[in-house]
Amino acid sequence: MITLGRGLTLFTIVALTISYQIDDIQTTAVAARTVREAAPLILAGLCGLVSERSGIINIGIEGQMLLAAFCGFLGASYAVESMGSTPALLVGVLAAMAVAAVAGLFLAWTSIKLRMDQIIAGTVINIFAIGATSFFFAQGRTMPKVPNWSVPGLDEWPLVGRMLFDHGPFTYLAILVVAIVHVALFHTRWGLRTRAVGEHPSAADTVGVRIFRLRYVNLAIGGALAGLAGMALLQSASVFNRGMTNGKGFIALAVMIIGRWRPGGVLAAAVLFGFFNALQAQLQFKQAFDIPPQFFGMIPFVLTIAVLAAAGLSARPPAAVGQHYETE
Amino acid sequence: MGDASWLRQLVLPALAVVLGLFAGALLILISGDNPLTAYGGLLEGALGSWEGVGRTLDKATPLVMGGLAVAFAFKAGLFNIGGQGQLLLGAAFAGWVGYFFDLPAIIHIPFALIVGGLAASVLGATAGLLKATRGTHEVISTIMLNFVAANFTEWLVSRDGPWNDPDGGALARTPEILPSAELPRIGDLPVGFLVAVAAAALMWWVVRKSTLGFEIQTVGANPRAAKYAGISVTRITVVAMGISAFLAGVGGAIQTLGVNGRFEPGFNTGLGFDGITIALLARTNSLAVVPAALLIGALDAGSTLMQSRTDVEPEIISVIQAFILFFVAAPSAVRWLLRLRADAIESDDMQLASGWGA
Numbered sequence: 001m002i003t004l005g006r007g008l009t010l011f012t013i014v015a016l017t018i019s020y021q022i023d024d025i026q027t028t029a030v031a032a033r034t035v036r037e038a039a040p041l042i043l044a045g046l047c048g049l050v051s052e053r054s055g056i057i058n059i060g061i062e063g064q065m066l067l068a069a070f071c072g073f074l075g076a077s078y079a080v081e082s083m084g085s086t087p088a089l090l091v092g093v094l095a096a097m098a099v100a101a102v103a104g105l106f107l108a109w110t111s112i113k114l115r116m117d118q119i120i121a122g123t124v125i126n127i128f129a130i131g132a133t134s135f136f137f138a139q140g141r142t143m144p145k146v147p148n149w150s151v152p153g154l155d156e157w158p159l160v161g162r163m164l165f166d167h168g169p170f171t172y173l174a175i176l177v178v179a180i181v182h183v184a185l186f187h188t189r190w191g192l193r194t195r196a197v198g199e200h201p202s203a204a205d206t207v208g209v210r211i212f213r214l215r216y217v218n219l220a221i222g223g224a225l226a227g228l229a230g231m232a233l234l235q236s237a238s239v240f241n242r243g244m245t246n247g248k249g250f251i252a253l254a255v256m257i258i259g260r261w262r263p264g265g266v267l268a269a270a271v272l273f274g275f276f277n278a279l280q281a282q283l284q285f286k287q288a289f290d291i292p293p294q295f296f297g298m299i300p301f302v303l304t305i306a307v308l309a310a311a312g313l314s315a316r317p318p319a320a321v322g323q324h325y326e327t328e
Numbered sequence: 329m330g331d332a333s334w335l336r337q338l339v340l341p342a343l344a345v346v347l348g349l350f351a352g353a354l355l356i357l358i359s360g361d362n363p364l365t366a367y368g369g370l371l372e373g374a375l376g377s378w379e380g381v382g383r384t385l386d387k388a389t390p391l392v393m394g395g396l397a398v399a400f401a402f403k404a405g406l407f408n409i410g411g412q413g414q415l416l417l418g419a420a421f422a423g424w425v426g427y428f429f430d431l432p433a434i435i436h437i438p439f440a441l442i443v444g445g446l447a448a449s450v451l452g453a454t455a456g457l458l459k460a461t462r463g464t465h466e467v468i469s470t471i472m473l474n475f476v477a478a479n480f481t482e483w484l485v486s487r488d489g490p491w492n493d494p495d496g497g498a499l500a501r502t503p504e505i506l507p508s509a510e511l512p513r514i515g516d517l518p519v520g521f522l523v524a525v526a527a528a529a530l531m532w533w534v535v536r537k538s539t540l541g542f543e544i545q546t547v548g549a550n551p552r553a554a555k556y557a558g559i560s561v562t563r564i565t566v567v568a569m570g571i572s573a574f575l576a577g578v579g580g581a582i583q584t585l586g587v588n589g590r591f592e593p594g595f596n597t598g599l600g601f602d603g604i605t606i607a608l609l610a611r612t613n614s615l616a617v618v619p620a621a622l623l624i625g626a627l628d629a630g631s632t633l634m635q636s637r638t639d640v641e642p643e644i645i646s647v648i649q650a651f652i653l654f655f656v657a658a659p660s661a662v663r664w665l666l667r668l669r670a671d672a673i674e675s676d677d678m679q680l681a682s683g684w685g686a
Binding site for chain 2: 059110113114115116117119120121123124125126127128130131132134135136247250251253254257292294295297298301302304305308309310312
């Protein structure tokens with residue numbers, strides 16, 4: 001895996017350099033957009049990862065993100081009437097994280113207490129999110145704009161400056177969270193317990209891990225991450241739109257699978273999908289080829305299926321994912 | 329199955345619907361409207377006149393097909409969440425056959441329905457094949473294919489597309505279908521609804537009486553055992569997803585031939601999700617899909633009058649549906665909420681989440 005990762009990194013650097021020599025403006029635009037588009041996928045993919053590593057399939061990420069974007073938008077939008085725009089945005093972030101965490105707790109509860117099928121429970125979250133956000137949607141509200149944090153000096157660098165040092169806060173946060181989840185998952189007690197519960201719950205139970213509590217905690221953490229993913233969507237859109245997740249919650253699941261349930265893998269896969277999206281947007285914008293826009297619109301989805309099929313049978317999910325645990 | 333248990337099986341879906349409507353009423357109350365006025369409008373819009381009943385039947389028709397599609401895949405242990413895209417393909421291809429070919433009605437209508445169904449089944453079978461050979465989970469692939477189908481059908485009828493209506497100006501749509509392709513109405517009764525009911529009956533027979541149905545149910549119950557019994561799990565997975573998508577595609581085709589009269593992209597978004605609620609409400613019994621779809625169809629059909637009376641947005645319907653789906657899939661929640669004894673509700677656990685296939 002490490003050699004594959006290094007190979008891919010090297011390949012990316014070489015390809016970027018060559019592409020930059022050919023057309024610096026477009027290469028910079030696509031590279032910057034790739035990172036921006038990857039941010040919500042990283043956060044949402046990590047939401048799936050934290051859930052599934054503890055043994056619960058989360059198909060409701062799409063709904064969690066939508067609810068989060070909705071509440072984050074409304075939270076910031078109402079808060080700004082009585083405070084500055086930065087604290088108002090923080091109110092939005094808290095609202096987004098809270099509602100998505102509640103949805104995560106709901107998923108854990110349906111699985112643990114009600115023994116509901118996890119895929120159906122996730123679908124309930126998705127349907128509810130579409131319905132509720134449309135039902136309570138009020139046109140004409142605005143929220144304070146999420147600021148752009150460009151790093152002075154570094155953002156002047158060719159290519160790398162725009163690509164890495166000229167983004168909104170949630171993009172930097174997404175990359176930071178990858179590192180945090182990686183360390184937490186592989187180097188802390190919580191991580192060891194999470195992995196044990198996802199792979200072999202009865203063994204974890206025997207040594208005294210409180211499985212259900214851990215699953216509640218993980219689903220809440222995952223929800224909070226989905227909340228940040230929702231905010232990352234608002235960061236680019238600046239306004240809530242009906243159905244604005246547009247399948248990103250499901251692509252995040254593909255990101256998690258292709259990333260093999262590892263934070264670094266999620267990062268790499270999210271960047272790959274971010275690249276698909278950025279490429280599609282750029283080609284469409286430039287009208288580089290005489291191809292109808294709808295075909296560009298298909299690219300991310302077709303490629304998701306293709307990459308999933310290629311990753312295929314080698315993908316190995318946590319062993320206990322999707323199963324209800326019986327306490328003796 | 330005895331007759332007593334037949335009645336007992338109705339308890340859970342009925343309670344789920346009641347609780348779902350109750351939850352919806354609470355939300356209407358929160359948003360500052362009177363739930364009784366709202367539901368009154370809903371009921372009157374859906375069933376208050378023959379015209380309303382006709383509208384309910386129109387709305388219920390693709391829902392029956394969407395519910396059958398989900399229920400059929402469930403029998404094989406598969407979750408077809410791509411009803412939306414399959415329906416769009418069926419609707420678009422039926423629209424094309426409807427305007428392009430000039431045939432006598434007796435051939436034209438079934439031809440258009442079948443072409444619509446087949447176009448959709450390509451989509452479903454692809455997802456089935458990927459699942460069986462590459463372990464790509466059908467929940468993800470069918471959702472991705474929804475977006476592919478939406479883009480593809482939009483292109484087909486767009487200005488640069490091959491099926492664009494030359495008289496439509498900037499509108500993306502096919503030309504109007506020929507009268508010979510129109511699914512007629514008998515009074516207020518749409519014939520398309522009868523087609524859907526016939527499909528439900530046919531599916532009941534296939535599942536209960538045919539060899540294919542037996543194989544599908546065996547694979548659904550235990551793929552490993554099915555393999556030992558000499559059933560090709562790959563073949564059944566592809567066939568089950570193909571047939572499931574075929575049903576959704578015919579639903580879209582009926583919508584074009586019986587209601588819209590042409591294909592226009594973007595109608596009926598979210599229909600794939602409706603199918604899930606309906607299939608579970610019917611507990612995957614194809615005959616029970618018809619009343620379940622009628623119920624959701626009535627909610628849909630009545631929502632316009634409800635909105636004009638009370639300002640309650642029609643989106644409340646999908647919130648109510650989410651609650652119904654939740655309660656019907658969580659009998660223990662219903663028991664707990666209503667303080668019922670453990671044996672008051674008949675339930676068999678519905679389990680799909682068997683991991684990601686690999």
